[in-house]
Amino acid sequence: MSGGVRGVGVDTVDLGAFAASLAEPGTRFADAFTATERRQCRERAAARGADPSSSAPARREDPLARHLAGRWAVKEAVIKAWSAALYGSPPPIAPDLLRWQEIETVCDAWGRPAVRLSGEVARQVAATVGQDVRWHVSLSHDGDTAVAFVVLEGP
Template sequence: MTTGVRGVGVDIVDLGAFAASLAEPGTRLTRAFSPTERRQCRERAEARGADRADGFSSSSPSSPTSASPAASSPPGAVTPRRDEDPLARHLAARWAAKEAVVKAWSAALYGAPPPIAPDLLRWAEIETVCDAWGRPTVRLGGEVARQVAATLGEDVRWNVSLSHDGGSAIAFVVLEGPLGG
């Protein structure tokens, strides 16, 4: 059987709005990320100096960001803008990837109803994980993995590119798999 591009998805996220959503008490957005995604984003942010005394602590595994800069900033410290929060930048790129995966999958199913109702989709089942060299890929779990296998087969490949610059994060996803026939 021949393989080829089955779908393409792209999504862009406004970093300021995303960081503000993360900072809201009780936000459900934090549950959209798997423990692996949160850990990898925290490690990438810390590697770029995110865990210094600027108020953005990443020590809490249940909360991807802390927005209490006044409580821990030294006197005279400049509080970073929300779109400059390194942890939020990495999580925003992964959020964009989740959206792009759904768009690529939907493109592959053109003309057919979605196998999972949008309000029942568990976003944490769509993971963007990186290898030891920082190269991203998609790993599916739970009902999302079962439905992708049922609708597209077991042999699909997700090609992912993530980027963030200025006030935006973007993800581009190409879904490859067996073509009909």
């Protein structure tokens, strides 16, 4: 594809605050994640559970929330990258009408993240920046923070 960088987005998530919000009844995070995101996060949390051979001090954290926080950071970074591509134009989807599940982080067999859009988000991205866009994602955890960096590349 010939094209260039259309937008860049970055987001950080405090793991403790995210876990507390995730645990609250009626939280907006209840419907923010797809079944695939939840499954992949459960699998990743189980695979990276407490390692008895590790010399690192044990943290009191919810491993599932840790991985979901990374997915949340990706969702926010996608919106920021898309928004940067639309600089000077109003958002095509009102913030209160955005369906967060339509921005999905999926990982390949080696754990590398990618973005998959669906529904109205996919339609509006195609209408505003083109159908042949690519999302480049970097996702990391460090200490009590998850961070995502997203680049929107398009025609």
